[in-house]
Amino acid sequence: MHVLLVDDETELVSTVAERLSFRGIDADWVTSGREALRLIGEKEYDIAILDVRMPGMSGLELAREIRSIRPGLAIIFLTGHGSQADFDEGVSQAGEEYYLTKPIDIEVLVGKMKEVLG
Amino acid sequence: MNWDVAGPAGLRFFGGMTALTTHELNNCLGIINENAGLLEDLVLMAGQGAAVDPERWLLLSERISGQVRRADGIIRCLNSFAHSVDSDRTGADIGALLEVTVSLSGRLLAGDRVRAVVERPEERVVLTTAPFHFMHLFGRCLVFAARHVAEPEREIRVACAAAADGGATVTLGGLDRVDAAECAGEIEQELLAALKGRIRRGDLPGELLLELSGDPAP
Numbered sequence: 001m002h003v004l005l006v007d008d009e010t011e012l013v014s015t016v017a018e019r020l021s022f023r024g025i026d027a028d029w030v031t032s033g034r035e036a037l038r039l040i041g042e043k044e045y046d047i048a049i050l051d052v053r054m055p056g057m058s059g060l061e062l063a064r065e066i067r068s069i070r071p072g073l074a075i076i077f078l079t080g081h082g083s084q085a086d087f088d089e090g091v092s093q094a095g096e097e098y099y100l101t102k103p104i105d106i107e108v109l110v111g112k113m114k115e116v117l118g
Numbered sequence: 119m120n121w122d123v124a125g126p127a128g129l130r131f132f133g134g135m136t137a138l139t140t141h142e143l144n145n146c147l148g149i150i151n152e153n154a155g156l157l158e159d160l161v162l163m164a165g166q167g168a169a170v171d172p173e174r175w176l177l178l179s180e181r182i183s184g185q186v187r188r189a190d191g192i193i194r195c196l197n198s199f200a201h202s203v204d205s206d207r208t209g210a211d212i213g214a215l216l217e218v219t220v221s222l223s224g225r226l227l228a229g230d231r232v233r234a235v236v237e238r239p240e241e242r243v244v245l246t247t248a249p250f251h252f253m254h255l256f257g258r259c260l261v262f263a264a265r266h267v268a269e270p271e272r273e274i275r276v277a278c279a280a281a282a283d284g285g286a287t288v289t290l291g292g293l294d295r296v297d298a299a300e301c302a303g304e305i306e307q308e309l310l311a312a313l314k315g316r317i318r319r320g321d322l323p324g325e326l327l328l329e330l331s332g333d334p335a336p
Binding site for chain 1 (some may be wrong): 144145153155228252
């Protein structure tokens with residue numbers, strides 16, 4: 001399984017990536033939507049895990065961009081306690097089952113990833 | 119001040135700043151959670167015989183401490199902000215109010231790839247004012263400044279100084295275009311009336327001035 005993690009909090013995203021690697025999941029991480037789009041253009045991923053609230057391009061905007069270039073790429077949203085509007089758009093894009101609230105439980109995240117990939 | 123105008127806007131400002139702050143605190147908790155989880159993973163791996171460099175434990179411990187310090191700073195700012203509504207007339211350190219507002223607005227500005235820095239004056243500028251209205255007005259000026267920040271720096275430089283009449287002047291520098299009338303909309307006008315202030319273009323290019331003629335603190 002090859003995963004791309006996108007979150008502007010470097011320490012968070014790098015640690016999640018390391019913990020996923022301990023569970024046999026190959027995870028790249030970046031801290032901006034722009035970097036994410038560059039990597040998605042270069043590599044094949046099974047899942048993108050996106051923070052909803054990021055400076056510049058938000059996770060929701062990034063998801064729209066990803067869908068235009070990689071329609072088949074599965075997306076899981078991560079969020080803090082965001083606004084109802086954010087939640088509604090995230091759910092409408094990905095479905096409530098693929099919308100996780102931070103702080104995350106790594107085993108729940110891994111379970112969701114397996115669920116997404118069937 | 120017309121409360122029908124300034125009241126709802128003030129509540130929205132208060133709510134918006136609080137929401138931004140809870141998001142920041144949630145990020146701190148998220149990072150602490152992941153580092154604690156990584157510690158657990160490493161303990162488990164060590165228990166299974168894997169060699170784990172002791173430096174890793176130290177690094178993770180430092181990371182958790184760092185996030186606790188970060189959260190402590192955020193909570194201090196939020197606490198100052200919450201107490202800004204305690205009084206409509208009190209002696210306030212203007213530099214401190216600017217720092218709290220900039221700190222709380224940081225994520226909002228970062229969303230537009232803008233940074234704001236406060237240059238504290240050598241001597242404290244203390245003014246009898248309404249701290250919440252001041253922070254609300256300054257916060258709105260920051261949002262305006264972010265829309266007109268000069269490229270490529272994208273940095274708003276904030277400073278304050280005591281004025282000759284006993285008031286204070288706040289300078290927002292680093293803008294590419296300054297239209298004071300555009301900045302001073304209906305809500306800003308109400309806040310300016312309450313604070314006995316005005317907004318004008320600075321003498322130097324790219325500067326917006328917020329001038330307050332409040333009574334000096336006793």
